[in-house]
Amino acid sequence: MIDLQPVTSESHLREAFGCFPSGVTAVCALVEGVPRGMAASSFTSVSLAPPLVSLCIQRTSSTWPLLRDRPRLGLSVLAEGQDAACLRLSSRHGDRFRDVEWEPGPDDSVFISGSSAWLECSLHDEVPAGDHLIALLEIHRLRTAETPPLVFHGSRFRRLAAA
Template sequence: MIGIEPVPADGAQLRQAFGCFPSGVTAVCALIDGVPVGMAASSFTSVSVTPPLVSVCVQDTSTTWPKLRGRTRLGVSVLAEGHDAVCLSLSRKTGDRFAGVDWVAAPDGGVFVHGSSVWLDCSLHAELPAGDHAIALLEIHGLRAEPDTAPLVFHGSRFRRLAAV
């Protein structure tokens, strides 16, 4: 046997295993009654070029996603190296998540974080149940990319930097 063990019921070991895979971090945000509302999401991936789709996974217990899902437009910002504090702020359970965050709103209501490596102007295309999460498929209507801006990387419950090779 090669040492594969069953997944324990509490999920701690599974979360630790998921943490072995580095991921970028995004901010999913919109204006609601003139106020920015948003959350950090590390389970983000490109899905399709035609139609242009990305996905984020959102916990069923999220209190922010129900506020965002019905918006006409959502701003998805791929956070950049140095956005550690922005990510932590957008992950807060209470308080002003946008305190100290430099942001801008698009005319359709998407909110974007300044200094990000990518801005995607999106709308909800579909939502699929997936265990204790929902997979939100987002259709991209517009974008801005800064390919020379290094991304924020989350790995092993810590922020990391990419190394130039």
């Protein structure tokens, strides 16, 4: 029988969460003509009909309130080698878009150049979940590239290995 232990701290829980690899996304839009956005590794496909994805966003985020009411959001699935862009987009201070190549999309959406996929979305619903919000985003248009995704696992960026 597996010897399971109680959750004793947030770091203990983070260690367990870090055992599961995840892709990294950026959700971005123009706000008063200025690109705003953030990195999110809690991206999940949800539904094909209607086409929905989800992101988990900390309730303390100062960026999400700027993005949630935009007509369109650009969701970029970051690609292998975009580690620096991810770190910039997840920083708490300074210009997150400094040295990050981006392209404008329809209705003020913003996409990160060179990503693995781009999804033009709008907020479908938002669900409270502990210290986070689950944002359900409806996909309106998309494009994919044959570029391997950026993978986050064990608190580090990783690369997929060919089988």
